[in-house]
Amino acid sequence: MPPKKARIKDIALLAGVSIGTVDRVLHERGEVAERTREKVMRIARELDYSPNFIARALKTSKRLNIVSLLPEATEDNLFWIRHPQGMERAVNELEPFPVNLIQVTFDLLDENDFQKKTIKVLNLHPDGIILAPIFKTESISFCEKLTKRKIPFVFVDGFIKETKFLAYIGEDIFHSGRVAGQLADMITPAGKDILVVNLARNIQNVHHLNNRTQGFLSYFPESGKNRGNKLNISIPNTEPETIKTEMDRVFTQNPEIGAIFITGSKSYKIADYITNKGLKSVNIIGYDLLEKNIAYLKSGIIKFLIGQRPEEQTYQGVKKLFEFLTQSKIPERIEYLPVDVVTSENVKFFL
Amino acid sequence: MPPKKARIKDIALLAGVSIGTVDRVLHERGEVAERTREKVMRIARELDYSPNFIARALKTSKRLNIVSLLPEATEDNLFWIRHPQGMERAVNELEPFPVNLIQVTFDLLDENDFQKKTIKVLNLHPDGIILAPIFKTESISFCEKLTKRKIPFVFVDGFIKETKFLAYIGEDIFHSGRVAGQLADMITPAGKDILVVNLARNIQNVHHLNNRTQGFLSYFPESGKNRGNKLNISIPNTEPETIKTEMDRVFTQNPEIGAIFITGSKSYKIADYITNKGLKSVNIIGYDLLEKNIAYLKSGIIKFLIGQRPEEQTYQGVKKLFEFLTQSKIPERIEYLPVDVVTSENVKFFL
DNA sequence: CTGAAAGCGCTTACAG
DNA sequence: CTGAAAGCGCTTACAG
Numbered sequence: 001m002p003p004k005k006a007r008i009k010d011i012a013l014l015a016g017v018s019i020g021t022v023d024r025v026l027h028e029r030g031e032v033a034e035r036t037r038e039k040v041m042r043i044a045r046e047l048d049y050s051p052n053f054i055a056r057a058l059k060t061s062k063r064l065n066i067v068s069l070l071p072e073a074t075e076d077n078l079f080w081i082r083h084p085q086g087m088e089r090a091v092n093e094l095e096p097f098p099v100n101l102i103q104v105t106f107d108l109l110d111e112n113d114f115q116k117k118t119i120k121v122l123n124l125h126p127d128g129i130i131l132a133p134i135f136k137t138e139s140i141s142f143c144e145k146l147t148k149r150k151i152p153f154v155f156v157d158g159f160i161k162e163t164k165f166l167a168y169i170g171e172d173i174f175h176s177g178r179v180a181g182q183l184a185d186m187i188t189p190a191g192k193d194i195l196v197v198n199l200a201r202n203i204q205n206v207h208h209l210n211n212r213t214q215g216f217l218s219y220f221p222e223s224g225k226n227r228g229n230k231l232n233i234s235i236p237n238t239e240p241e242t243i244k245t246e247m248d249r250v251f252t253q254n255p256e257i258g259a260i261f262i263t264g265s266k267s268y269k270i271a272d273y274i275t276n277k278g279l280k281s282v283n284i285i286g287y288d289l290l291e292k293n294i295a296y297l298k299s300g301i302i303k304f305l306i307g308q309r310p311e312e313q314t315y316q317g318v319k320k321l322f323e324f325l326t327q328s329k330i331p332e333r334i335e336y337l338p339v340d341v342v343t344s345e346n347v348k349f350f351l
Numbered sequence: 352m353p354p355k356k357a358r359i360k361d362i363a364l365l366a367g368v369s370i371g372t373v374d375r376v377l378h379e380r381g382e383v384a385e386r387t388r389e390k391v392m393r394i395a396r397e398l399d400y401s402p403n404f405i406a407r408a409l410k411t412s413k414r415l416n417i418v419s420l421l422p423e424a425t426e427d428n429l430f431w432i433r434h435p436q437g438m439e440r441a442v443n444e445l446e447p448f449p450v451n452l453i454q455v456t457f458d459l460l461d462e463n464d465f466q467k468k469t470i471k472v473l474n475l476h477p478d479g480i481i482l483a484p485i486f487k488t489e490s491i492s493f494c495e496k497l498t499k500r501k502i503p504f505v506f507v508d509g510f511i512k513e514t515k516f517l518a519y520i521g522e523d524i525f526h527s528g529r530v531a532g533q534l535a536d537m538i539t540p541a542g543k544d545i546l547v548v549n550l551a552r553n554i555q556n557v558h559h560l561n562n563r564t565q566g567f568l569s570y571f572p573e574s575g576k577n578r579g580n581k582l583n584i585s586i587p588n589t590e591p592e593t594i595k596t597e598m599d600r601v602f603t604q605n606p607e608i609g610a611i612f613i614t615g616s617k618s619y620k621i622a623d624y625i626t627n628k629g630l631k632s633v634n635i636i637g638y639d640l641l642e643k644n645i646a647y648l649k650s651g652i653i654k655f656l657i658g659q660r661p662e663e664q665t666y667q668g669v670k671k672l673f674e675f676l677t678q679s680k681i682p683e684r685i686e687y688l689p690v691d692v693v694t695s696e697n698v699k700f701f702l
Numbered sequence: 703c704t705g706a707a708a709g710c711g712c713t714t715a716c717a718g
Numbered sequence: 719c720t721g722a723a724a725g726c727g728c729t730t731a732c733a734g
Contacts, residue, residue: 032703223651341691
């Protein structure tokens with residue numbers, strides 16, 4: 001049995017003041033004599049006072065403003081399509097508590113647009129923010145503003161360690177690459193070569209994708225059985241023509257490629273190429289449960305997809321902001337979500 | 352903007368009665384004239400009234416009694432060790448709302464003990480129950496009592512479709528077997544044989560394990576590349592001696608076994624055998640993240656473990672009971688959790 | 703600078 | 719059978 005929770009009434013009684021005064025002290029609303037203030041604070045601490053969250057919620061129908069700033073999901077970049085769902089699910093679950101969710105999106109390829117949108121976000125008077133820090137410099141300056149205004153922010157998809165973020169929820173990038181490496185090693189004959197393809201549209205992702213690549217490659221010398229060459233190419237855009245040219249070149253020089261690892265979310269572009277060429281014995285491993293990737297997973301061209309639970313990232317982001325804002329619960333600062341190994345047989349559970 | 356929520360005050364006003372009367376009608380506390388009752392009910396429906404859960408929680412400090420009835424985790428059966436953690440996490444998260452969690456456990460091998468414990472559970476005046484229906488007949492009769500008393504219950508680990516359960520949260524048993532089949536197929540040379548081992552201590556599990564076996568085997572004719580024999584044995588107990596005898600016999604008759612699938616959670620017992628024999632090239636696939644299984648996963652003897660999120664099962668069980676009991680939210684009746692594919696590289700995320 | 707009072711929406715005990 | 723009132727713990731506006 002935990003000791004009965006102290007109420008402001010208890011504090012008031014012990015301090016010999018009214019509950020109004022206690023409230024003024026607790027909320028730092030000023031207009032209180034310094035001596036009174038100190039006394040109240042001391043007693044509150046002694047009683048280990050924390051406000052009754054339910055009573056507070058009943059009284060103040062003030063809605064919490066949670067604002068997200070994430071890339072817009074476009075025809076060309078569907079990775080971001082599931083993030084909103086997680087936030088909406090969280091708000092629904094919180095239901096009787098009034099939470100406003102305002103979703104602001106920016107163009108994944110345009111720093112200027114991001115910057116414009118950060119201003120828009122600030123004008124919305126957010127109580128808390130969910131942020132994907134795609135553009136590093138711009139994100140840092142935005143985060144500094146947030147810190148100055150004491151607006152807590154949660155990172156998803158990646159984090160910038162130089163900022164004072166409340167929490168990061170997402171992938172352990174290097175390690176997810178390692179998992180992919182292990183899978184490639186398992187299903188590829190030991191003598192075959194392995195190709196890593198960086199399909200980077202925008203330069204911002206380079207760090208991210210490099211990290212995955214490093215993780216992938218790190219598996220082999222330490223634990224792998226594969227003895228083939230490890231090749232590594234970047235394809236500057238995702239036009240079928242470009243991909244064909246680059247891939248043709250690689251395959252001409254290295255006919256013994258047995259597996260391809262694509263570090264971005266567009267494995268299906270490479271799967272298109274492999275299908276057209278009729279290269280049946282090449283194992284593809286990629287990221288993210290985009291519709292087109294899943295189609296190739298089911299047809300067997302893609303063997304594994306690594307999932308990073310985009311929906312779960314934003315779901316937990318909203319929940320953690322809520323708990324911090326309403327109950328001062330401090331979350332785990334860095335929470336790595338599991339690296340999901342997805343095949344044609346278990347994919348249905350992840351949708 | 353949703354329309355403003357109706358309060359009992361609004362109903363009272365429209366019905367021309369006091370809020371006390373409205374409350375009596377809403378709570379079926381009787382002592383209300385039939386005409387009044389009907390009028391109040393009609394207006395409540397028209398206004399689409401639902402109680403303000405927060406105000407109710409503030410007023411009634413009645414604690415909710417959630418009781419779990421699960422097998423006891425023993426030295427010999429550690430699968431059940433993580434279920435309590437999920438429930439405790441849920442209760443913590445619900446925190447400001449008063450929830451009592453009482454955990455009752457029974458002996459996994461003893462129907463009589465189970466039955467005794469069901470009586471104990473009923474005496475605890477539970478508001479809702481988390482149940483693992485290991486013993487079918489006994490579980491059915493217990494569930495009937497619960498239904499009669501209008502006590503909602505949630506199944507984990509398995510469900511009995513003949514009962515009126517509120518929800519099931521757990522594995523899709525057949526399909527998880529299929530996933531295992533696919534993994535075995537991927538990592539085993541096409542010409543090798545594949546062995547399925549049923550390590551069943553208690554007969555109750557047979558249906559469960561058969562189901563996994565069926566799922567496993569179903570993969571090959573439809574989608575597999577493996578052309579070897581599929582063997583299937585049951586080992587009646589887990590004594591090293593027994594295992595050695597049985598396995599020796601199988602290997603003598605079938606020296607070309609390339610993979611072993613263990614349908615229960617004690618793959619480590621088979622891994623012990625394989626290690627002692629020095630059979631390096633046999634791939635083991637098993638279930639559940641027991642410590643000993645994980646050790647073999649890390650050392651490479653076990654290639655894959657299938658995870659069924661035991662902690663998540665009970666976590667969601669408590670949350671769903673809570674939401675049903677306090678807010679009448681009806682959950683998805685059958686919720687299959689993802690079949691987790693766990694390797695030595697991603698295991699750390701699942702612990 | 704401080705206190706007393708009203709009220710959030712509901713539940714409960716009491717008076718009639 | 720019905721109504722009026724008190725109170726859950728907090729916040730807010732007002733009076734002094």
